[in-house]
Amino acid sequence: xxxxxYCGKPLEVDTSNQWHGACSNKFFGTKNxxxxxxxxxxxxxxxxxxxxxxxxxxxxxxxxxxxxxxGKRGNPSRLTLVGVPAGYILKPNSVDFKELPQAEDLxxxxxxxxxxxxxxxxxxxxxxxxxxxxxxxIDRRVIQGxxxxxxxxxxxxxxxxLTEDKYKGSYEQCAKIVSRWSYRPNxxxxxxxxxxxxxxxxxxxxxxxxxxSLIAEDFEKYVLSPFYDLLPVQLIxxxxxxxxxxxxxxxxxxxxxxxxxxxxxxxxxxxxxxxxLINRLLGLENxxxxxxxxxxxxETLKERMRSLLxxxxxxxxxx
Numbered sequence: 001x002x003x004x005x006y007c008g009k010p011l012e013v014d015t016s017n018q019w020h021g022a023c024s025n026k027f028f029g030t031k032n033x034x035x036x037x038x039x040x041x042x043x044x045x046x047x048x049x050x051x052x053x054x055x056x057x058x059x060x061x062x063x064x065x066x067x068x069x070x071g072k073r074g075n076p077s078r079l080t081l082v083g084v085p086a087g088y089i090l091k092p093n094s095v096d097f098k099e100l101p102q103a104e105d106l107x108x109x110x111x112x113x114x115x116x117x118x119x120x121x122x123x124x125x126x127x128x129x130x131x132x133x134x135x136x137x138i139d140r141r142v143i144q145g146x147x148x149x150x151x152x153x154x155x156x157x158x159x160x161x162l163t164e165d166k167y168k169g170s171y172e173q174c175a176k177i178v179s180r181w182s183y184r185p186n187x188x189x190x191x192x193x194x195x196x197x198x199x200x201x202x203x204x205x206x207x208x209x210x211x212x213s214l215i216a217e218d219f220e221k222y223v224l225s226p227f228y229d230l231l232p233v234q235l236i237x238x239x240x241x242x243x244x245x246x247x248x249x250x251x252x253x254x255x256x257x258x259x260x261x262x263x264x265x266x267x268x269x270x271x272x273x274x275x276x277l278i279n280r281l282l283g284l285e286n287x288x289x290x291x292x293x294x295x296x297x298x299e300t301l302k303e304r305m306r307s308l309l310x311x312x313x314x315x316x317x318x319x
Contacts (some may be wrong), residue, residue, distance in 0.1 A: 005131075006137065007125035008109060008294055012075060018125060025260055027122055034068055038126050039141070039289050040093055064090045066134075087140050087147070091133040092126065096235050101133035102297040105187055106305065107202050107230045109295065113287050117191070117226040130294060133314040138215065152225060155209040166208040170247040171196055172266040174212060179268075181214055183221035189267045194277045197198075197260055200243060201267060201281055201312040202305075203234035208245040235304050257316050285309070 001010045006023035017033045024033040068086040094100045101123060108121045110316040120136035139152040156166050158177050175189055182188040192212070199207050206229075215225035234240055249259050257278065264274035292305050 003294065003296075005125070005296070013249065015128075016125075019122075023122075027120060028068060030068075033124075034088075036066075036124060036126065038064075038090075038092075038132075040126065040128060040130050048126060055184060062094060064092070066090050066256060078195050087137050089111055089137060090124070091135075093130055093132065093261055099297060099301050100236065101131050101234055102295065103301065104133050104229075104231050106203065106292065106295040106301075107232055108200060110288055110290050111195075111227065113197060113283060113291050114193055114194075116198060118230070119133065119226045119228045130188065151222070152213050153215075153222070154288075155212045161209060163210065166210045167245055170250075171244070171263065172249075174246070175267045177212075178214075178224060181222050183223055186268075188224035190269060190273065190277070191267060193260075193267045193274070194280075195227055196248070196263070197278060197281060197316065199230070200255055200260070201316065202230070203232040203243075203308050203312070204230055204241055204268070205243050206231065206233045206245050211245075229273065232305060232308065235301070235308060257318055260316070278310050278316055282313055285313055 002014045002018050003009060004011055004020045004023055005018045006027055007020065009020075010019050011018065011020065019033045021031050025031050028034055068087055091101055105121065105123050108118050119138050122134055124132050124134045125148050126132055139150045141148050141150055155169075155174055155177050156163055158181055159169065159173065161168065170278065174192065178188045178192060179185045196207070199205075202274060211229050212227075213225040214222040216222045234243070243255050244252050246252075249262055251259060260278065261271065261274055264271065288309055289306060292309070295302065297305070
């Protein structure tokens with residue numbers, strides 16, 4: 001039985017696009033999923049030609065910026081590379097790292113299970129049947145038929161660092177950024193702290209300064225934005241021995257429960273709050289395993305994710 005590429009629940013009837021109509025309407029605003037005439041081969045060719053064309057999105061992972069064109073005169077809606085401002089970002093498979101879309105989709109779904117606020121995300125099938133990851137931009141909003149840019153600043157910008165310096169810094173410094181700029185610092189510090197524990201649990205060692213942002217959804221008050229780019233990097237790049245992108249208590253590897261409890265002090269969180277947040281993740285082990293089992297990942301990736309999850313939860317549970 002097929003599962004919907006958006007909600008992950010079974011489809012009553014198998015379809016070529018593998019989406020519920022209601023899910024398509026929620027994500028795209030159209031009853032039927034928009035057409036996307038792209039294949040992995042076409043994307044490889046585009047990547048070689050896209051420099052300076054505004055098609056790609058900055059970052060190490062291959063990304064394409066897409067715009068949704070509404071269908072007219074009975075024609076279906078479609079996603080296109082043409083059109084500014086773009087509203088979606090597509091991440092296809094990689095020649096160098098297999099199952100990137102499936103891996104990101106899995107960790108993002110695990111984040112949803114953990115109660116972590118994430119950007120809207122899903123999977124899509126390209127015209128050749130291969131899977132790609134798609135996310136909806138949160139720094140765009142349609143108001144009275146016009147697209148407006150929502151103010152959104154990443155931690156590189158907020159700390160006056162160049163993009164090439166995104167790996168320079170610490171999570172303690174990230175806490176200071178939140179304390180200085182967020183309209184609701186206490187809540188956002190707790191959310192950021194919880195996210196960092198989750199990233200350790202899922203082997204995400206690439207949470208650098210560009211992967212955290214503050215957003216002013218009301219165009220005035222900045223708060224921590226929903227999280228994005230959550231990947232099990234240590235499974236994708238097994239040669240990566242570091243467990244974090246920035247330092248955590250002057251460490252990047254061999255982290256343990258005590259390190260996170262000490263980090264809580266720098267985040268101005270009570271010990272009881274920190275323990276409760278760690279225990280919340282420990283208590284969700286069965287839900288995480290179920291999410292892994294029902295994901296679109298291969299059996300090999302599922303097994304590696306289960307093993308990593310067990311190992312990291314064991315470390316976090318040691319008192």
